[in-house]
Amino acid sequence: MIDTEASRTAVLVCQGRAVANGRLGVGRFSDPLAVELLTAGERELVDRVRAGDIPKGVGARIEYELLSGTAELLAARTAVIDDAVRESANPQLVILGAGLDSRAWRMPELAGVTVYEVDHPASQALKRERLGARTTEADLHFVPVDFGKDTLGASLTAAGHDATRPTTWIWEGVVTYLTPAEIADTVTEVAKRSAPGSRLIVTYTTPNLVHRYGRRAMELLLSVTGRANPMAREPQRSSWTPEGLAALLTERGLTPTSDIDMVAAAAAAEVVGKRERFLAAGRIVVADRV
Template sequence: MTGTLQSSRTAVMVCQGRAAADGLLAPDRFADPVAMTLLRAAEREPVQWVRDDARPRPWPQRLDFETVRAHAEMIVPRTVAIDDAVRAAAHPQLVILGAGLDGRAWRMPEFTVFEVDHPASQQDKRDRATDLPGRPPSYVAVNLGHDPLGTALAAAGHRRDLPTTWVWEGVVPYLTPEQVAATVAQVAECSASAGRLIVNYQRPMPSAALGRLVSRALTASAGRRSVWSREPWRSTWTPEAMAELLGRHGFHVAADVHLMEVAEQVGSPTGHRRSLQHGRIAVADRS
């Protein structure tokens, strides 16, 4: 990353989706009061449009509105599934890989939280979180897929002898298969005999590639550069391939669900069915 520090555009969009959904979508199962605070003023504006159901007429602003609304629909079941798995494991340590603008350290104060991310993205996150009350996470600057994880985690206070839950959300498709495998290997090396790895990944679907092309075209029509040109997808996985990779490193899949199933269970909107159907959550335990 060059130039001024900034979070990845996808990290901002995910945070906007959480802020838009807070208290409105599946309110008895989903809440994220931290998300809005992590956004800058300009990033909050389309969130408020969605929360107010106020569709702007100008096309560029309307595109922002629809993008945030779509992310809100996707984020609710994804967050619920992951949070349920974290709380069910109840391990004392929680490591979030590729944390972006994650708010779990403040939403889940019962855990000791470590956030792993690229140094530049992490500095931006720290700047945004300055005014948040409560205990912040321990920040661990690591470029996933390239840098060693164990040494940096240990220096931040992570204890390998204690059970850990690992959350890997919204990162896998942006890594090559080799980088994904290398990261799972590092997680296994840093794990105690008991632990849990929760992986959000995307399964191969021709409609997903088509949807990304349509999104790029719509973004270009608004005179903007598509986020997918800067952060392209590099890998997708079938449930069988993901289970085989995790099993190779001592993690045995206890559950693997697609987001559509979770959305229907919690009563969250399912308007973007294709996105929900190819997004999956694998919960794998090590014992």
């Protein structure tokens, strides 16, 4: 992501949740706030996908399919992560790369929980503008972190995070855009600040040539048809095998307790869709500090 610009993938993710709300994983997934965090222009594509209005042009069709697949992915992923958050029931929640996340507003279980949303200052400014006067029953703290200048630990300390109390950490949709070294450094910092009872929830991408080249083809088609590419400034920089990521977490003192692929997550959340290729490379690992 360019330092002075908000994340465009954060908008795509929010659009995906807006498409899925009330349509996918009903009873397991719900995010009525998502559509309210979008501009009128961003809602147009959401409305088209929700209506099943398939466009004819190549570029428009790629946009449609990308958002449709994102919605299926997000409904399944969110349901699994939310369950893991509820199960941990910790007094602190840190969301790394929060984007337009809405958990602090839509999860009643977070009432009274101290929530720290960590993100780049530009992305955070965009979110706060879109939130307007909305309030939450969570004890919410925005933690702006520019990783080119700031450190995660110092920023969280300044915001009031208490490393002696159990924390649930959500690291959703971020790892794939970081280098292995950046991931290792972040896991090390998270582990240092995780008291016994803490939990880390991480989504990641496995090595998958079909997914890798499919994404490249999609980006190329968006480019040649003159459509905006929401992933242009956030290239994929890493992928992990379950064994490799488990080894990293274990070395830092975090014990993996579950690791499921997104196809299984979609089945568990009863997300019935047609775009399994969007799910095939993704996984969610939960690791606890015991």
